[in-house]
Amino acid sequence: MKTLSLLEVAHDGQRIGHLICEVPDVWLFRPAAAAGPVPRWSALAGEANMAVNRRAWFRGLLPDPLECARLAQRLGISVGNEFAVLGLRGEDCAGALGFARPGTATGGAPGGLAPGVGLDEGALAALARGEALAAVDSLPWLLPGDPGQFPCSLVDGRLTVAAGTADWIARTGRQGLPEAVENEALCLRVAAALGLPVPAAELRRGAVPVLLTRRVDRHLQPDRVHRRHLEDFCQLSGLHPEQAYEREGGLAVLDCAALIRRFSVAPALDIRALLGWLVLCFLAGIGQAHARTLCLVETARGPRLAIVGGLLSTHVYPGLSARMAMYIGREDRPDWIRLARWREMAEELGVGTRYLLEMLRQMATRVPLLAEAAAAELELGETTLKVVPRILKLIGNRARQSLIALEAERE
Numbered sequence: 001m002k003t004l005s006l007l008e009v010a011h012d013g014q015r016i017g018h019l020i021c022e023v024p025d026v027w028l029f030r031p032a033a034a035a036g037p038v039p040r041w042s043a044l045a046g047e048a049n050m051a052v053n054r055r056a057w058f059r060g061l062l063p064d065p066l067e068c069a070r071l072a073q074r075l076g077i078s079v080g081n082e083f084a085v086l087g088l089r090g091e092d093c094a095g096a097l098g099f100a101r102p103g104t105a106t107g108g109a110p111g112g113l114a115p116g117v118g119l120d121e122g123a124l125a126a127l128a129r130g131e132a133l134a135a136v137d138s139l140p141w142l143l144p145g146d147p148g149q150f151p152c153s154l155v156d157g158r159l160t161v162a163a164g165t166a167d168w169i170a171r172t173g174r175q176g177l178p179e180a181v182e183n184e185a186l187c188l189r190v191a192a193a194l195g196l197p198v199p200a201a202e203l204r205r206g207a208v209p210v211l212l213t214r215r216v217d218r219h220l221q222p223d224r225v226h227r228r229h230l231e232d233f234c235q236l237s238g239l240h241p242e243q244a245y246e247r248e249g250g251l252a253v254l255d256c257a258a259l260i261r262r263f264s265v266a267p268a269l270d271i272r273a274l275l276g277w278l279v280l281c282f283l284a285g286i287g288q289a290h291a292r293t294l295c296l297v298e299t300a301r302g303p304r305l306a307i308v309g310g311l312l313s314t315h316v317y318p319g320l321s322a323r324m325a326m327y328i329g330r331e332d333r334p335d336w337i338r339l340a341r342w343r344e345m346a347e348e349l350g351v352g353t354r355y356l357l358e359m360l361r362q363m364a365t366r367v368p369l370l371a372e373a374a375a376a377e378l379e380l381g382e383t384t385l386k387v388v389p390r391i392l393k394l395i396g397n398r399a400r401q402s403l404i405a406l407e408a409e410r411e
Contacts (some may be wrong), residue, residue, distance in 0.1 A: 007087045011037045012096045012227040019058060019099065021083040027055040037096075039229050039298050041263045041403045042238050055156070056334075060144060060235040060292070061093045062086065067147045074137055091140035092151065092163040095217050096227035108358050119159050121153075124208040128172040139163040144232075144292070145309060148173050152212070161209065163227050167218040171211045177317055179387035181209045181326050182380055186391060187284055187311040188213070189374035190367060192316065194280065197273055197306045203378050216297050216306045229298040230306070233259055233291040244290040246326045251291040253278060253326050254263075254348050263304035271349075273305055275356060278364045281324065282334060284391065285315025290325035316390040364399040371395050 007019040009029070016036035020028040027046060028051070038045045043057055062068055063081055069079045077084045088097035117135040119127075126133055130147060141151050141163040151166030152159055159170060176182040185203040188211075192198055200214040217230040233251055234244060236259055243250045251259075257271055264270045274294075281289040293310030296303040314320045315334065324332040328347075329341030339357065346356040371392055375381060380388045 006064075006102055007083075007090075007099045008102055010098045010100070011229070013098070017088075019054070021081075022084070023347075024081070025055060026053050027083065028138065029054045029058075039303065041303050042167050042229060042231060042295065043238065045246060056238055056240045057235045058086065059241055060155055061090065061097065061142060062241075063142060063144060064146050066242075070132070070147075073135075074132065086142070089140050089142050092166075093142050094144055095230035096409045098164075098227075103283070109146070113241075117161050118155070119161055121207050124172055124206075124210060125158070126148060130175050136161050141166075141393075143169065146174060146409060148175065149382055151215070159212075167215050167220045167225055168212045170332060171206060171213075174312075176304060176319070179385060180312060182378070182388055183212045183316075183391060185211050185278075185378055186371065186380060187286060187313055187375050189378065191277070191280060191307070191311055192286070193274055193374070194363070194366070195273075195368045196276055196280070196352070197270075197305050198311065202210045205379065216295075216308060230308075231294050232308075232391055233294045233296075236263070236296065239291070241292065244291070244292045244325070247332065251326075251332070253328075253345060256291060256294055256326075257349050258294070260305060262294055263303050264305060265299075266304060269319070270305035271351070273307075275349075275351070275359060276363065277307055278326065278328065279360055280367065281397050282328065282337060283364065283367050283402070284320075285313045285394050285398070287314040287321055288325055313387075313391045313394065316387055316394055339409065357406065360402055364402040364406075368392075368396050368399045 005021050008015060009017050009019050016038060017031040021028060030059060042193045049142045056207070058080060062085060068082060068085055071089060072079045072081060072086050073117060075088050086099055086225040087101055092098060123133055123135065127136065127148070136150055139161065143149055143151065149169055149171045150161050151163060152168050152170045153166050153169065159241050161363060171181060171252055185201060188198055188201040199216050202212040204210045204212065210245050217228045219228060233256055236239060237251060237255065246252050248392065260270045260274060277289065288312045293308060295308050297306040315322050322334065324334065328337050329344030331341045335345065342360060343353050343358055346353045375388060375392060
């Protein structure tokens with residue numbers, strides 16, 4: 001434990017300080033004497049006092065607890081020692097940060113593009129079954145969220161797993177959720193057609209379907225991959241990953257809007273995107289769209305909203321909750337979300353009620369058509385697919401009910 005009680009922290013290859021863990025539940029960040037490249041809007045830059053416990057922020061870079069436990073067993077460390085997982089595997093993390101033990105090369109150092117490890121269909125099938133692969137586990141990278149994903153590059157059309165140089169994230173599936181890859185690809189295609197700030201995505205249809213999403217926190221340059229600073233809304237608010245959902249003390253839509261108004265360089269556009277995202281989540285039954293799936297990412301002009309995950313229709317799976325991750329007005333049960341709930345939310349956010357209801361009307365009209373078109377473009381019309389038709393039916397039903405309610409008000 002003593003060897004991992006101190007980690008060097010780098011931001012896009014430049015060392016910015018140390019992360020210290022003297023007791024398991026207290027992680028302290030000691031910034032370097034010189035001003036580092038961390039953006040001023042970052043929660044890390046907002047408080048130089050070393051006594052502030054930063055454990056919640058840095059835990060936001062880790063995978064979910066089950067994946068952390070699996071990594072701990074493979075690394076030969078105690079299950080639950082998240083600091084050690086970060087130190088041993090955190091050279092390449094979400095956003096611009098990299099971690100290393102003192103005296104070793106810190107993650108993200110500029111230089112040539114390192115070669116990756118190619119994956120054939122057999123390796124992809126093993127990953128889809130949730131099996132561990134040495135080629136994937138041997139590379140020092142971490143991604144927040146659940147298993148079934150890894151950083152990768154495309155080399156001559158071939159999927160290559162890589163750390164530090166990868167500008168895509170590949171997903172082979174989600175345990176217990178059939179057609180999750182096709183599900184997420186469909187939802188991402190619809191979101192992109194609506195102009196929401198989601199990553200570019202590509203669905204590779206083979207023996208093992210793979211969803212590729214472009215990393216919004218990476219920018220490929222001729223000789224290296226530049227890392228962009230990114231923080232999810234839980235990190236910005238000092239919340240732990242276990243507080244992602246509003247019903248467990250997490251952020252509400254009003255809180256997310258406040259963060260956008262405080263930090264975004266284009267708050268009006270990003271608030272509109274936030275509302276569009278919420279309407280889409282309601283129509284498509286996306287129940288895991290919580291605060292950790294909303295991020296601010298540093299751009300040339302400053303921080304902008306990015307939606308980096310969670311766009312999966314969960315309400316079509318009987319074993320998952322049928323509630324929304326965030327309340328609309330005072331309600332998170334979709335069948336109980338009437339027009340009055342949308343009005344309540346508009347009043348809370350300080351946006352016009354007519355504006356929000358008109359957005360609901362337009363999206364209820366467009367989203368079913370966009371979903372049908374996306375399914376056709378992605379070639380998801382096979383009779384063997386069971387989940388995708390349920391998504392299209394759910395969208396159609398909720399859109400129709402919303403339009404009927406809106407039309408009834410006009411009469």
